[in-house]
Amino acid sequence: MAAYCQEVKVLCxxxxxxxxxxxxxxxxxxxxxxxNEQYEGIAMLLSNLQPMPTFHEARSKLMREYDRKASMSLHASQNEGTTLHASTSHKVDNSNLRSDNRTAANSHAERGCGRGRSRGRGRGRYGGHGSPSRG
Structure with missing residues (x-):
């Protein structure tokens, strides 16, 4: 932007x-x-100011806009890079999740782990008779 403004000044x-x-x-x-179109907003603003800004004032406003856009672009690219890094480094393969869960559940039941097939009903504390055994 500075080079462009300088070129216009030299021609003038x-x-x-x-x-x-x-x-x-x-x-x-x-x-x-x-x-160019990227600066259409500031161009409209400058052309509609009353009184018209001096060349140096207009140049100053254009430079601030250029710096603002450059800063926004830098932050956007840094955020995009961070997002890209986070999404690729923490990628989880869920394609076999359902089959793995079924396999784990089946093998767990087959080994006799947990409370058994009766889902918590069964002999319980007193051997299934409802009263403590005597003797």
Whole structure:
């Protein structure tokens, strides 16, 4: 952006050197006209300001906008890189989850682990007779 503003300034100075100076407003208009779509918002703002800013004021506003966009782009790329890193480094393969759970449940039941097949009903504390054995 600084190089672009400098180029416009040099061209305007060259016109002044050959007795065809541009007014400050015309210099600002030329500056705005050469901006790409990315700077459409600031271009509209500058062209609608009353009174029209000087060339140096317009250049300053353009430089701030350029710096803002560069900062936003940097933060976006850093966040994208962090998100990409997090999503790739913590990738979990869930494709076999259901079959693994069924296999684990079946092998658990087959080994006789837990409370057995009666789901907690059974002989219990007193051997299934409801009263303590005597003797």
């Amino acid at each position: 100075d060259q016109l002044a050197n050959v007795d065809a100076p541009l007014t400050d407003a015309r210099m600002v208009q030329q500056l705005i006209t050469g901006l």
